[in-house]
Amino acid sequence: MRVTLRLRALVAVPGTGPVTLDVPAGRTAALVAPPRVGTAVARVLAGLAAPVAGRIVVGDRDVTDLPPPRRQIGYVPAGGALLPQLTVRRNISYGQRKRERVREMADDWAATVIDRLELAPTLALLPHLLSDAQRFRVALARAAACLPEVLVVDLPTGMAAGGRLGDLVPRLSPPDAPGVAVLVCTADPATLAEIPTRATLVTEAAAR
Template structure:
């Protein structure tokens, strides 16, 4: 596991630069209006190129790397679950980027399903789930590939009104420092248990 570092990162033209560190095992919030927060999340995840600045995972600069090589997982706003797939297949879809031994990834996915209490939902499709359950499925899909960093685009606070750190604490294997979690949100007040480490606007 490793620290996420953003160095003078500008995600969209005209936005302020973001510099922050999120240590392994820590959860921190970036306060930004939804378009900018989403842009930062996509740039950190490798889905868009930055205007300027760098993204580092530990000592590795990943700014120019494709998503599959970053070891950064992404939960988009709303979860973006695939509606035609069951919960089981949505979670398995996250393993397409895994780089570790299959048996380890399979065992870890089973652990996450148990920790997030998703076993009763595995054969259901997303439209049959509550908002809170869909959010948990999106988290499970993201961490199935054993990332070092997790980026969550969460404009309006945690689904179901729960404490985000309670869920995040279940997303790392035992005896590891834990995943570094960056939450991009327009509503940091709804994340009372998550410190705001940076704010960005135009």
């Protein structure tokens, strides 16, 4: 099933303009925003905070008021937000515990993602022993292991992406699937250079 992420006049935080944007399955789009604002938008999409106004639609489901586990939106926080006391392997499997949809196929799919993102040599390591790029890949793997329909990536300026996003994103879906809809919240010039589809979030300060 091909699922499109639709933002409809979404206002994530006070003082910012509304965002209307469609991101089809298998495509990547960027929301251009200052770091703190981009993080706020990503958290709203993931269900960790409520929006000021507007709606979030995944496929034919309005998920605006749903809790995070029911949204089918994977979230990669700024810096990865890995649990420091857990190994890479346990960080990747952590999110699957609350996702009934993936329980039967979780182990096989997680192993596939680990292989595709070249993380096998790091599985027994703790996060502080990883490079920034490796931590980002682990966070990607953790989100992808839950088989989300949408992936939201909070990528601040200068944050290592562990490689070109255009190379990494196709590895995050099964080969027979249409792919996830990916929204990257960033103002990083290097990242934006490879994402032609984008929307710019206007703040009150910028509008003056």
